[in-house]
C-alpha cells in the first residue's frame with residue numbers, strides 16, 4: 021500500500037485540520053462539517069492527479085481547445101455516519117461519481133474491547149470501478165477492514181483509494197497488509213497515539229458526534 025500523508029507538505033489544509041481539532045471551533049458543528057468537506061475536496065484533487073486521462077476537443081465561443089479529462093468510473097463509498105461530510109467533499113469534485121453507503125459501528129464488549137458491526141450496505145456494482153473508500157477517522161483500522169470484506173460481494177474494483185482525514189500510526193500499520201498491494205491511502209494528517217478506548221490522541225474527539233450531535 022502506498023501511503024500519502026498530505027500535511028507532510030505545509031499548505032492551506034493545515035487551517036482546516038486545526039479548526040476540526042480545536043476544542044473551541046469544533047463546537048460549531050456546521051463549521052466542523054464544512055471543514056471535513058473541504059478536506060474531502062483536497063483529497064479528491066490529490067486523487068485526481070493519479071487517474072487516467074484522455075484528450076477531448078472542447079468548443080468554446082471563440083474556437084476549439086483540446087482538454088485532458090479523466091476516464092475513470094469512480095464510486096465513492098462512505099462509512100456511516102461520520103463519513104457523510106467527507107463523502108460530500110469528494111462528490112463536489114468527482115461530478116459523475118456513483119455513491120455507496122455502508123454502516124459500521126463499534127459494539128462494545130466491555131470498556132476497552134469492541135467488535136465492528138457492519139449492517140446497512142447500499143452500493144452499485146464495484147466491478148472495474150475506481151473505488152474511493154472514505155472514512156474520516158482511521159483509528160484502529162478495524163472498520164475499514166470489516167467494510168472492505170463486505171464490499172467484496174459487489175465486485176472487484178480496478179483500483180482502490182482510501183480517503184481519510186485523521187489516522188493513527190498503529191491503524192495505518194494494521195490496514196497495510198489487509199488491502200491489495202496497489203491500494204493508495206490518502207490521509208490529511210496522522211497522530212502517534214491511540215488510547216485504550218481506540219481514540220486517536222490528541223486527535224479531535226468523536227467525529228460523528230461533532231458533525232451530527234451525540235447519540236444515545
Ligand code: URA
Nearest residue numbers: 157159219220226227
Ligand atoms: N472515531 C472517532 O470519531 N474518533 C477517534 O478518535 C477514533 C475513532
